[in-house]
Amino acid sequence: MSYLSHLECSDCRRSFAADQVQKYCFDCQSPLLARYDLETARAHLDRDMVRRRPQGMWRWRELLPVYNPAHILSLGEGDTPLLLLPRLGSELGLERLYLKDESLNPTGSFKARGLSAAVSKARELGIRRVIIPTAGNAGGAMAAYAARGGMEACIFMPKDTPLANVEESRIAGATVILIDGLISEAAGMAGEKARDEGWFDISTFKEPYRAEGKKVMGYELAETFRWELPDVIVYPTGGGTGLVGMWKAFDEMEALGWLENKARPRMVVVQASGCAPVVRAFDAGASFCDFWVGAQTIASGLRVPKSFADYLILKILRDSRGTALAVSDEAILKAQKRLAVAEGIFAAPEGAATLAGLEMLVAQGWVKPDERIVLFNTGLGLKYLQ
Numbered sequence: 001m002s003y004l005s006h007l008e009c010s011d012c013r014r015s016f017a018a019d020q021v022q023k024y025c026f027d028c029q030s031p032l033l034a035r036y037d038l039e040t041a042r043a044h045l046d047r048d049m050v051r052r053r054p055q056g057m058w059r060w061r062e063l064l065p066v067y068n069p070a071h072i073l074s075l076g077e078g079d080t081p082l083l084l085l086p087r088l089g090s091e092l093g094l095e096r097l098y099l100k101d102e103s104l105n106p107t108g109s110f111k112a113r114g115l116s117a118a119v120s121k122a123r124e125l126g127i128r129r130v131i132i133p134t135a136g137n138a139g140g141a142m143a144a145y146a147a148r149g150g151m152e153a154c155i156f157m158p159k160d161t162p163l164a165n166v167e168e169s170r171i172a173g174a175t176v177i178l179i180d181g182l183i184s185e186a187a188g189m190a191g192e193k194a195r196d197e198g199w200f201d202i203s204t205f206k207e208p209y210r211a212e213g214k215k216v217m218g219y220e221l222a223e224t225f226r227w228e229l230p231d232v233i234v235y236p237t238g239g240g241t242g243l244v245g246m247w248k249a250f251d252e253m254e255a256l257g258w259l260e261n262k263a264r265p266r267m268v269v270v271q272a273s274g275c276a277p278v279v280r281a282f283d284a285g286a287s288f289c290d291f292w293v294g295a296q297t298i299a300s301g302l303r304v305p306k307s308f309a310d311y312l313i314l315k316i317l318r319d320s321r322g323t324a325l326a327v328s329d330e331a332i333l334k335a336q337k338r339l340a341v342a343e344g345i346f347a348a349p350e351g352a353a354t355l356a357g358l359e360m361l362v363a364q365g366w367v368k369p370d371e372r373i374v375l376f377n378t379g380l381g382l383k384y385l386q
């Protein structure tokens, strides 16, 4: 069923058992990455067979962490459309501009992918109580999948989180605790409650499997582009789960012999100028991010002062010859309107930020007219109405 073989520390490479509950490497304070027996998978798993299965993220189940399919908690996540943006493309002088529309996922954001994987695996391992600190969408998604699995959910959110995230969590039966502070403070409180009361903490990269759900975006892109990869991927980065996940998917597909050529996309991180720790570290040539003090932006999913996977994100930017850009809230709102007027897509501010970033790249001549460029709209604009 699943070829999951073990977990590996992303820093010291130590191996951890995959049939037990794992969090992260306490020695290195680094994320664990799921490893699969790709040699066996290469011999037995056919990419065209995966393609013929019913739609959704779990058609890639051999490369996802759940051993017994009875434990899969799904609400129909994955296989989101890759839309060509012809009108916006011609305005920007780009012939092959695309948008992967993740807002069509359950709960209206791509957090559904990660939480479907992580909550399913937690349940398989016997966990029945899950807790999370969140900027918003991860909480809503966790509440939904926990409900689907008959599990208890507890969510810490900053009190200025979009109302939709509070309500979608509460209606699914989760306990929501609104705090006077940022996601970093929410993380401290959730961690403490987890230790004191025995909840399992599903914070970004503090458990290994959210990135596994998000990596499937990389498989879907490759499949849609006939097993080549696009030239440029523009990703709105908070914790960086999707960026790290997709890069991991590219490594896995290479090991599986599924890619038609070795060319990798240049990965572009877009952050808000009110919270841009990755951009600052990238510009400084640093390997880690400094904590961003006073984080503020309307793009709540990007209000992450420091990612637990900061060095992985920065390494991917360098290895892919990518770049990192900060865009103002004003530019985000303008881009949100432009995307809706030109193409009929009402993106979340985080998704609109990728268009604002692309406008900068076009002005710099960093992208060429015939390159295949993929923007990520990570959430539904409707969720942010107050």
Ligand SMILES: *Cc1c(COP(=O)(O)O)cnc(C)c1O
Binding pocket: 109, 110, 111, 137, 138, 204, 236, 237, 238, 239, 240, 241, 242, 243, 301, 302, 348, 350, 351, 378, 379, 380
């Ligand atoms: C969480 C979130 C992001 C950031 O995603 P990461 O993978 O954590 O970097 C971007 N957009 C939206 C809508 C989000 O909810």
Ligand SMILES: [Zn+2]
Binding pocket: 009, 010, 011, 012, 013, 014, 025, 026, 027, 028, 029, 030
């Ligand atoms: Zn380690």
